[in-house]
Amino acid sequence: MGPAMAERVRVKAMMPPGHVRTPSYLRGKTGVIERALGPFPNPEQLAYGLPAPEQPLYRVRFTMSEIWGDAAERPSDTLDAEIYAHWLERV
Numbered sequence: 001m002g003p004a005m006a007e008r009v010r011v012k013a014m015m016p017p018g019h020v021r022t023p024s025y026l027r028g029k030t031g032v033i034e035r036a037l038g039p040f041p042n043p044e045q046l047a048y049g050l051p052a053p054e055q056p057l058y059r060v061r062f063t064m065s066e067i068w069g070d071a072a073e074r075p076s077d078t079l080d081a082e083i084y085a086h087w088l089e090r091v
Helices: 064-071
Strands: 008-011 030-041 054-063 078-084 088-090
Touching: 008 054, 030 078, 054 064, 064 078
Parallel strands: none
Antiparallel strands: 008 030, 008 088, 030 054, 054 078
16 A cells, blocks of 8 residues: 555655656655555656556655755745655655
8 A cells, every 4th residue: 555645755866777757856855645646557667668567656745945945935835746656755
């Protein structure tokens, strides 16, 4: 079972080579699950014509202060990103 709605998660700070769907500026950052979107074939494998088992996809909400720190113009504004479960870890 994956993370639940409103649960805090961290995007793994991995830097694998190749086709990656997780923005680098979100890696290592902490957000909350806004909602589960369902399972989808892993696009990181589909890009290479490999078998792509379905992975749960989540919409994760981050504050600008989490992403940009003291440089955030509006620290409480938010950004939502859709991130696959294999990139997330519970906090």
